[in-house]
Amino acid sequence: MSELSGEDLTDLAFGAAVLGTGGGGDPYIGRLLAQQAVSEYGPVELVGLDQVGDDALVLPVAMMGAPTVMVEKIPGRDDLQTVVRMVEARLGRNATHLLPIEAGGINSMIPVAAAAQMRLPLVDADGMGRAFPELQMVLPTIGGVSATPMALADDKGNSAVLDTVDNVWTERLARNITIEMGCSSVLSNYPLDGKLARDYLVGGSLSLCREVGASVRAAREHHHDPVDAALRVVDGTRLFTGKVVDVSRRTTGGFARGSATLTGTGRYEGSTLELQFQNEHLVATVDGVARAVVPDLICLFESESATPVTTEGLRYGLRVIVGAAPCDPRWKSPAGLALVGPSAFGLDVEYRSIAVAENA
Amino acid sequence: MRIGIDVGGTNTDAVYMDGNQVVATTKTATTEDVTSGIVAALRELDRSAAVDMSQVKAVMIGTTHFTNALVEARRLAPTAAIRLGLPATAALPPFTDWPEHLVTAMSGRHYLCHGGVEFDGRAISPLDEDEIREVARDLKSGGARSVAISSVFSPVSADDEIRAAEIVQSELPDVMVSLSHEVGRIGLLERENATIINAALRELAPTILDSLAETVRAAGIPGRLYLSQNDGTLMDVDFARRYPVATFASGPTNSMRGAAFLSGLADCAVVDVGGTTADVGILVKNFPREAGTEVNVAGIRTNFRMPDVISIGLGGGSIVRQDGNALTIGPDSVGYRLQEKALVFGGDTLTTTDVAVAAGLVDVGDRTRVGHLSAELLAETIATATRMASDVVDRMRTSEDPIPVVAVGGGSFLVPDEFDVASQVHRPEHYAVANAIGAAIAQVGGEVDRVFPVEPGQRGEVVAQAKEEARERAVAAGADPSTVDIIDVDEVPIAYLPGNATRIRVKAVGDLVLGG
Numbered sequence: 001m002s003e004l005s006g007e008d009l010t011d012l013a014f015g016a017a018v019l020g021t022g023g024g025g026d027p028y029i030g031r032l033l034a035q036q037a038v039s040e041y042g043p044v045e046l047v048g049l050d051q052v053g054d055d056a057l058v059l060p061v062a063m064m065g066a067p068t069v070m071v072e073k074i075p076g077r078d079d080l081q082t083v084v085r086m087v088e089a090r091l092g093r094n095a096t097h098l099l100p101i102e103a104g105g106i107n108s109m110i111p112v113a114a115a116a117q118m119r120l121p122l123v124d125a126d127g128m129g130r131a132f133p134e135l136q137m138v139l140p141t142i143g144g145v146s147a148t149p150m151a152l153a154d155d156k157g158n159s160a161v162l163d164t165v166d167n168v169w170t171e172r173l174a175r176n177i178t179i180e181m182g183c184s185s186v187l188s189n190y191p192l193d194g195k196l197a198r199d200y201l202v203g204g205s206l207s208l209c210r211e212v213g214a215s216v217r218a219a220r221e222h223h224h225d226p227v228d229a230a231l232r233v234v235d236g237t238r239l240f241t242g243k244v245v246d247v248s249r250r251t252t253g254g255f256a257r258g259s260a261t262l263t264g265t266g267r268y269e270g271s272t273l274e275l276q277f278q279n280e281h282l283v284a285t286v287d288g289v290a291r292a293v294v295p296d297l298i299c300l301f302e303s304e305s306a307t308p309v310t311t312e313g314l315r316y317g318l319r320v321i322v323g324a325a326p327c328d329p330r331w332k333s334p335a336g337l338a339l340v341g342p343s344a345f346g347l348d349v350e351y352r353s354i355a356v357a358e359n360a
Numbered sequence: 361m362r363i364g365i366d367v368g369g370t371n372t373d374a375v376y377m378d379g380n381q382v383v384a385t386t387k388t389a390t391t392e393d394v395t396s397g398i399v400a401a402l403r404e405l406d407r408s409a410a411v412d413m414s415q416v417k418a419v420m421i422g423t424t425h426f427t428n429a430l431v432e433a434r435r436l437a438p439t440a441a442i443r444l445g446l447p448a449t450a451a452l453p454p455f456t457d458w459p460e461h462l463v464t465a466m467s468g469r470h471y472l473c474h475g476g477v478e479f480d481g482r483a484i485s486p487l488d489e490d491e492i493r494e495v496a497r498d499l500k501s502g503g504a505r506s507v508a509i510s511s512v513f514s515p516v517s518a519d520d521e522i523r524a525a526e527i528v529q530s531e532l533p534d535v536m537v538s539l540s541h542e543v544g545r546i547g548l549l550e551r552e553n554a555t556i557i558n559a560a561l562r563e564l565a566p567t568i569l570d571s572l573a574e575t576v577r578a579a580g581i582p583g584r585l586y587l588s589q590n591d592g593t594l595m596d597v598d599f600a601r602r603y604p605v606a607t608f609a610s611g612p613t614n615s616m617r618g619a620a621f622l623s624g625l626a627d628c629a630v631v632d633v634g635g636t637t638a639d640v641g642i643l644v645k646n647f648p649r650e651a652g653t654e655v656n657v658a659g660i661r662t663n664f665r666m667p668d669v670i671s672i673g674l675g676g677g678s679i680v681r682q683d684g685n686a687l688t689i690g691p692d693s694v695g696y697r698l699q700e701k702a703l704v705f706g707g708d709t710l711t712t713t714d715v716a717v718a719a720g721l722v723d724v725g726d727r728t729r730v731g732h733l734s735a736e737l738l739a740e741t742i743a744t745a746t747r748m749a750s751d752v753v754d755r756m757r758t759s760e761d762p763i764p765v766v767a768v769g770g771g772s773f774l775v776p777d778e779f780d781v782a783s784q785v786h787r788p789e790h791y792a793v794a795n796a797i798g799a800a801i802a803q804v805g806g807e808v809d810r811v812f813p814v815e816p817g818q819r820g821e822v823v824a825q826a827k828e829e830a831r832e833r834a835v836a837a838g839a840d841p842s843t844v845d846i847i848d849v850d851e852v853p854i855a856y857l858p859g860n861a862t863r864i865r866v867k868a869v870g871d872l873v874l875g876g
Contacts, residue, residue, distance in 0.1 A: 029549075034453050068863060069479050069813075072548045073512050077450040113451075155448030156484060182478035265754070303755070304670070317642065317649060317668070319755050
């Protein structure tokens with residue numbers, strides 16, 4: 001058990017941007033929401049999965065929508081509590097814990113704000129071990145856990161409770177409601193008891209985010225390489241260093257899909273990396289060989305500042321370091337790959353684990 | 361005839377131009393009050409026989425007055441922020457994440473009100489006029505003299521900001537109002553922050569601008585006064601009175617634009633070496649490539665349009681140290697005290713200037729004072745400086761091809777004639793005052809940054825419409841319609857938005873119409 005406050009939140013937000021693998025929204029707004037709530041209500045208690053009792057009711061809290069909208073239309077004061085209360089009312093029980101369903105981007109921070117406001121402990125875990133673009137893309141789906149009852153609310157006071165036949169339907173309906181709500185909503189779904197939480201969540205993901213941020217901060221203070229520090233924490237490896245020379249984007253099915261080309265610099269002089277993304281970075285191909293494939297994590301860092309680069313922030317001339325890290329092993333099962341592997345994103349690439357670094 | 365003036369941290373530079381010809385240039389020390397340095401620079405220019413102040417049609421000034429006021433937190437107006445967006449946005453009120461001393465310095469107060477729109481222009485909630493009147497009355501009793509109004513998605517629709525401003529002005533005619541859609545782009549907190557900064561500078565603006573105008577008049581110049589903006593375009597004094605924040609960080613942009621003009625290159629890397637740092641940027645079609653990240657000004661996060669510049673600690677005053685067999689340059693510098701600290705001026709500190717004098721790269725001060733420096737030291741210092749410049753140009757260039765490099769600024773003797781990533785090194789005439797030339801040749805611009813619905817097959821039409829709008833804005837800002845060019849088009853499809861909503865940014869610039 002530990003507490004989240006002060007500098008933790010900055011570290012957590014940085015690590016969340018790394019695990020966001022280019023998507024998940026800018027954690028800056030999330031960090032401010034968390035800081036605001038913690039300064040008003042006090043620090044948040046972080047609880048390990050092993051400390052969650054069987055009869056617990058763990059409720060995830062998250063935001064859904066377009067990152068561009070989230071930086072413009074910030075949530076209202078009580079929106080996060082509203083959705084938790086709605087699910088509680090449906091289940092006839094109060095939540096004992098809150099949870100981030102996604103460890104990456106803004107959704108690592110939103111539950112911290114909610115936990116502070118509601119004075120509930122936060123479970124140090126998440127449903128993915130990274131960020132993914134769609135609601136059904138969580139490990140509990142593989143375990144047959146339903147995403148509903150799910151509550152959604154917008155900033156204007158509109159809300160909805162969903163009951164669906166499967167989690168893909170949840171995604172479709174929630175996405176369309178969110179679009180009508182102005183492309184951003186807050187939600188609570190995947191209600192879990194302690195046993196389901198222990199069986200299907202990725203443990204320690206918030207501490208991992210915090211540790212990434214803290215290691216990078218320490219590396220900067222001691223003039224060590226901050227990118228190496230971040231990759232070490234996530235067992236990652238450096239794939240490439242180079243410059244973005246081409247970015248092409250297209251919108252299909254409501255997602256920002258696209259690709260980018262990077263030319264190598266320094267040790268990677270003469271090499272080319274092709275990156276494919278859909279909100280998150282999905283495939284990194286170096287000189288024709290797929291070196292990192294979703295669900296493994298692909299993280300881009302600005303080479304000057306070590307700041308993680310989002311897919312929306314990819315632009316011509318940006319100088320970046322590309323790193324990759326292994327995903328939770330459960331994603332590598334046939335069911336896991338069917339749900340979040342390259343084929344789930346319509347990519348004609350074979351999944352292969354990231355090669356053991358030649359130079360870690 | 362035009363005069364360009366650039367006020368830097370160390371020097372105030374001025375140039376007198378006849379069309380595209382540089383007639384006279386001057387460099388004087390920047391003064392603490394800024395204005396007296398400008399007076400001195402103009403007096404210096406007037407000494408040249410070829411200069412006739414009565415013929416000057418326009419004076420363009422890039423100044424640090426307003427940035428200094430914010431950084432020093434002095435002379436800021438008591439400011440209130442009104443945000444239109446309730447019930448959304450209440451989780452993070454205005455002034456969130458601000459340095460406390462700046463909020464105190466402007467007696468910052470905030471109000472959350474109803475209004476604002478969604479990304480597609482639908483209302484979040486209707487503007488409540490009585491609520492705004494109530495706020496206006498409270499403002500008055502709270503002593504605020506300047507107001508920043510920001511509304512959710514005002515880049516998409518600014519109606520609520522405009523209406524709220526009308527109500528505030530009708531209740532409080534003496535209060536100054538700044539509107540966020542005039543200041544920034546999408547990103548509520550950053551745009552609102554820039555608007556609040558602007559509001560806090562509004563009381564100071566007339567004082568400074570009147571004194572600049574008076575300085576220009578006293579120098580016998582009949583022409584109009586313009587100010588440089590951070591994106592390399594100009595604004596007239598009336599706009600600057602209302603939006604002083606737009607003068608922030610015009611310095612690096614001016615030097616890069618000046619370098620492009622002097623070298624005749626539209627696409628190149630510019631290395632501007634001053635006393636303490638070298639700033640390196642990339643020009644694309646005559647304009648600096650923009651930084652993609654948020655810009656912190658005095659500890660406040662904003663989304664100003666800033667050039668993408670890397671600064672390294674390499675300047676004419678950088679201190680050279682030999683520690684065992686390692687030789688280092690900077691990052692510390694003797695700065696403006698070069699004339700007393702450097703060896704060639706009788707000082708006791710070894711600087712890059714001393715090495716350059718000993719190596720015959722530049723001739724200033726007393727060369728005999730550096731005769732004792734060893735050939736190895738000279739060679740190694742020059743090699744180190746070359747590597748520093750070369751590394752940063754390499755990081756900035758966008759392809760593996762060598763890139764033309766333009767070296768400007770007072771310390772540009774530190775940039776070698778040849779290095780591996782440079783296809784050619786240009787050292788244009790008047791390189792030391794490139795920034796003032798950049799101010800003098802600045803154009804006027806117009807920009808559009810909005811979310812557009814793009815129906816299938818309609819992309820071309822939508823982009824054309826955005827371009828036309830940007831052109832109209834440039835002309836409205838004073839550009840000669842026949843010279844207006846689109847210099848930048850950026851399209852980003854927005855994840856999850858229906859109707860293929862795309863954020864489109866277009867920038868147009870044209871030559872300023874010089875009045876008679």
